Amino acid sequence: GPRDALGAYIAKPETYPSSVVVYHNTDFVAIHDMFPKSSLHLLLLPRDSSKTRLHPFDAFEDAEFLTKVKAEVRKLRTHAAAELRRKYGKDSEQERARQEALIADPPPDELPAGRDWEKEIVCGVHAVPSMNHLHVHVIAVDRYSERLKHRKHYNSFSTPFFVPIDDFPLALDDVRRHPTQEGYLKRDFVCWRCGEGFGNKFVQLKEHLKQEFEEWKRL
Template sequence: MAFLRALKDFACLPDPKTIPPSNLLKYTDTTITLFDKYPKAMFHFLVLPRVRPDAGLTTTVLHDLKSLLAWKEKEKALEVLKDLERESRDIQEMVRDEMRKRYGEGCEWKVFAGFHAVPSMHHVHLHVISSDYVSPTLKTKKHWNSFSPKLGFFLELKDVLEWFQLPEDDFKKRANLLESRYEPLLKSDMKCWRCDTELKTVPKLKEHLQSHFDRDIARMKKKRKHEIDLTGDDENEASTSDGPPAAKMTKLPEGKSE
């Protein structure tokens, strides 16, 4: 199916400028960052390593995270992940800036960077996703369990990088991402990653996540107002969520994602 290789097709392009602006956020010599068409949170991006055969980075090596971790050129595999890490940090800062623009100074929340243990699309891709999980396209138990940061299907980049410090046998055990080990997690009961409340239905889950988000925003705004009252410094305050968000962060891409 065409959507399975859509990311690979983007990663193979010699000139990322040809990618439609509705798909492309930014690119570097080694990475391409795309908007996720079906975001599972307010901010959701995919960072891809570019295919560079001259550096050994073929479509076979970059087929998925498992193939990258199995590459005999372990140091090069690590460098690919560090490239993704550097780019994800840049994206995270852009996201935090947009958070402040939408909701006001002091309004920021966690942004995760990680991989699906068993991806549904070809080519390595790092998810950079905000921790609100407030999105109309989060619709199923599988959606939630594939991104819940505590369940284990979503592998945070920082943890994957730490695997490279393990003895070789332990590294191989971690890097062998068996479907039989991870796919059953997608059928687990849905729980809030913050308070462990079990939610029986997706609507109840989304209502619960929204309530966390609303309380967080109210708390952050109250804290900021208190700081302004103490210092009198209200210059350059960002617009509230009623104002128009930055255009670049709100465009959606063509093509399918997980």
């Protein structure tokens, strides 16, 4: 069924164009999310057949496996950061200052640092995944996408329903083990960037996300 759709990438990554499969190796396949909820939304799929059908909370109980996944997530995040720099870097103040310093005569003693795009990427899993194959989201923080169409789409990346990979292993009494009970997806909207509340007003939230996106990408 549709919940098994990620299995095809794991089985035959070499059959997809680079616009779909970012890279693949023996243990992982990195892909573009088909319904991106941000300006850049990637998925890391572990290929280990003993893990791919498990809930992430169970799969990440295996410390050795978790260490491997974390290392690959860092790699994909670096890749994603480079992609963001290519997309938005030339617009940013810091990036411009760096470019100017690079061509200055005489050159400055120290180059201004470029923007750290890795900070603009979050990596983690949904407390209740909808797709059956184990996957880690590697997603730009902007939450700016036409595909972000419902309350669930926003809140699943903007509440504790989204569990950062570095929070694993989870404690046994971690409340995120009971996401439905906590009602994360039904919460009022809160802007990821400025913290403004939007109640249940999705249209207003979407307009605000567009404004925030324009500022964020140029910062």
